[in-house]
Structures are given as structure tokens and as C-alpha cells.
Amino acid sequence: MNEFLYVISFSILVTMALALARALAGPSVFDRILAVNMFGTKAVLLVAVVAFISGRADVLDIALLYSLLNFVGVVAALRLVERGKFYASVRPRVEVKPGEKP
Amino acid sequence: MLALTVDIFLLVFLIASAVGILFTHQLFAMAMLFGLYSLLVASLFILLDAPDVAFTEAAVGTGIATVLMLATLAATKESKEKPRKKLSKSALTISIFTGALLLYGTTGLPKFGDPEAPIHTQMADRFIQQGQAETGVPNLVTAVLASYRGFDTLGEVTVVFTAGVGVLLLLRRRYKPKIRRNADAG
Known part of the structure; x- marks a missing residue:
């Protein structure tokens, strides 16, 4: 059973590495948001697996907190990307006159 | 392992x-x-x-x-971050000076992992033996943080709360911003 959990935690770590690489490299904003979200999910899984291996069930509360924070953080990030004027990407701003539709 | x-x-x-x-x-x-x-x-x-x-x-x-x-x-x-033209000499001097001061300060601390350090000889035993009975908290780190160093934690909470209120006041908008519908930011 424990070997099984070891293999699982190792594969979660490898997945975390892939997500981190995407977060570091990611050309667009959404790549980074998704990578950070995925990293958070994998952190939740890792914490849960470590809790099972070490037998400390109270650590599972932290895993729950992580998943909540992950959700709230991603929603906030996406909402602010939608609201923010300039920082989403480097593209010229198109001026729109009051009467005209963009 | x-x-x-x-x-x-x-x-x-x-x-x-x-x-x-x-x-x-x-x-x-x-x-x-x-x-x-x-x-x-x-x-x-x-x-x-x-x-x-x-x-x-x-x-x-x-x-x-x-x-x-x-x-x-x-x-x-x-x-984007503004590209820096050249190294600022005064900033470099200040940071090197501060770093040196901090390094000098660490010489007064006990060595890392030293069993004879005061924290291990004076307080740790008491926390481990009586912490559970005195505070009723199952985790020892939590007991030390929330009970023995409660005033310290209260100060931290005050600082964080004040900072949060300040930032929220700064970020308050007078007008509700328009939401872009076709935000293909990428």
C-alpha cells in the first residue's frame, strides 16, 4: 500500500514540475493562470497523499483550504484580467469614439 | 525517505x-x-x-x-517592468551595507542546530512537557504561536489588518469600471 502511495506522490511531483514549467514559460496570460491553478490542484493532492502516508488526518483540512483558495484565486485573476485595461497583453489600445461600436 | x-x-x-x-x-x-x-x-x-x-x-x-x-x-x-538603464550606486551601497549588517547580526546568534542553545535548554522542555496541559492545543507549534506568543501574534494580526485596510482604501474606485466583452487578451 505504501509503495503505491510513494509512486503516486512521485508522479504528482512530476506533474507539478510540468505545470511549473508552463507557468514559467507560458506566453499568454491564460497559460499562466491555468498552470498556477493546476499547480494548486496538485499541491492539494500532494498534501492529501502526505497526510495518508504520515497518518496525520488533520492535515486534510489544509488540503481543503488550498482547494478553496485555488478556486477563489483563479476566479479573481480571471475577473481582473477581464477588467484590467492594459496589462493582459502588449497590444495597442484601440480608441473608440463615444457613439461608435468597437 | x-x-x-x-x-x-x-x-x-x-x-x-x-x-x-x-x-x-x-x-x-x-x-x-x-x-x-x-x-x-x-x-x-x-x-x-x-x-x-x-x-x-x-x-x-x-x-x-x-x-x-x-x-x-x-x-x-x-x-511591464521598466527596463533599468544602469546600476544605481546609492541603492547598491545601501543594500550591501544592510546585508553586511545583517550578516554581522547573525554572529550573535547560537549556531544552527546547537543543542546547548538557550531555546533548547530553557524553554523547549517546558513547552513539550506542559504545553498540552497548559493550553489544551494538540499541536505544539500552534500552542507556542497562539498561546505562549499570543501577544506577538496579535501584533502581527494588527499589522496585517492595517495593511489590508490601507490597500483596500487605495484601491477603491469612484466609478464602476466597464467590463470588456471581447477580451481576447493573449
């Missing part, structure tokens, strides 16, 4: 994200990577068996700080 492997992996991720934060010029990426960094630090705290410190780190670092940084970015016009 497993804890060591996970520790090494997480520390490597930590270094990679820190280097990434240093070398990126996109402020948005920086904010997201800071959230990731703080999540890693919180995971390391869990492995060190300090769950409530991990709670604080995750809530403040990953949650509030990332959202506040993104909100600040949404309110500003610049999306």
Missing part, C-alpha cells in the same frame, strides 16, 4: 519560481508566480509539521496578496 524526496522537489520548485520571478518582466506573470511561490512555502511548512503557519501562509500569500497585486495591476496602466 519520502519526506526528503518531497522536500528536495519542493525546494527545487521554489528556487525555479524565484529565479523565474527575478527574470520575468511581465508584472502579471510575476504576481501569479508569487502566488505559486507562497503555495510552495506553505506546503513546506506542512511537511515541517506546522499546519497553522501553513494556513496563514496560504491564506495571506496565495489568497490575499495575489488578489491585491492583481487588483493593483488592474488599476494601473503599466503592464
Whole structure:
């Protein structure tokens, strides 16, 4: 059973590495948001697996907190990307006159 | 064995994200990577068996700080770090001086892992033997933080609360911003 959990935690770590690489490299904003979200999910899984291996069930509360924070953080990030004027990407701003539709 | 492997992996991720934060010029990426960094630090705290410190780190670092940084970015016009022309001499002098002062300060501390340090000879035994009975908290780190150093923690909470209120006041908008419908930011 424990070997099984070891293999699982190792594969979660490898997945975390892939997500981190995407977060570091990611050309667009959404790549980074998704990578950070995925990293958070994998952190939740890792914490849960470590809790099972070490037998400390109270650590599972932290895993729950992580998943909540992950959700709230991603929603906030996406909402602010939608609201923010300039920082989403480097593209010229198109001026729109009051009467005209963009 | 497993804890060591996970520790090494997480520390490597930590270094990679820190280097990434240093070398990126996109402020948005920086904010997201800071959230990731703080999540890693919180995971390391869990492995060190300090769950409530991990709670604080995750809530403040990953949650509030990332959202506040993104909100600040949404309110500003610049999306990129300004390229630095040359090294500022006065800033370099000040940081080297401060670093040297801090290094000098560490010489007064007991050696790392020294069993004869005052913290181990005077307080630790008492905390381990009577902490449970005196505070009723199952986790020892939590007992020390929340009960024995309660005033310290209260001060920290006050500082964080004041900072949060200040930032929220700064970020308050007079007009509700328009939401772009066709935001193909990428």
C-alpha cells in the first residue's frame, strides 16, 4: 500500500514540475493562470497523499483550504484580467469614439 | 525517505519560481508566480509539521496578496517592468551595507542546530512537557504561536489588518469600471 502511495506522490511531483514549467514559460496570460491553478490542484493532492502516508488526518483540512483558495484565486485573476485595461497583453489600445461600436 | 524526496522537489520548485520571478518582466506573470511561490512555502511548512503557519501562509500569500497585486495591476496602466538603464550606486551601497549588517547580526546568534542553545535548554522542555496541559492545543507549534506568543501574534494580526485596510482604501474606485466583452487578451 505504501509503495503505491510513494509512486503516486512521485508522479504528482512530476506533474507539478510540468505545470511549473508552463507557468514559467507560458506566453499568454491564460497559460499562466491555468498552470498556477493546476499547480494548486496538485499541491492539494500532494498534501492529501502526505497526510495518508504520515497518518496525520488533520492535515486534510489544509488540503481543503488550498482547494478553496485555488478556486477563489483563479476566479479573481480571471475577473481582473477581464477588467484590467492594459496589462493582459502588449497590444495597442484601440480608441473608440463615444457613439461608435468597437 | 519520502519526506526528503518531497522536500528536495519542493525546494527545487521554489528556487525555479524565484529565479523565474527575478527574470520575468511581465508584472502579471510575476504576481501569479508569487502566488505559486507562497503555495510552495506553505506546503513546506506542512511537511515541517506546522499546519497553522501553513494556513496563514496560504491564506495571506496565495489568497490575499495575489488578489491585491492583481487588483493593483488592474488599476494601473503599466503592464511591464521598466527596463533599468544602469546600476544605481546609492541603492547598491545601501543594500550591501544592510546585508553586511545583517550578516554581522547573525554572529550573535547560537549556531544552527546547537543543542546547548538557550531555546533548547530553557524553554523547549517546558513547552513539550506542559504545553498540552497548559493550553489544551494538540499541536505544539500552534500552542507556542497562539498561546505562549499570543501577544506577538496579535501584533502581527494588527499589522496585517492595517495593511489590508490601507490597500483596500487605495484601491477603491469612484466609478464602476466597464467590463470588456471581447477580451481576447493573449
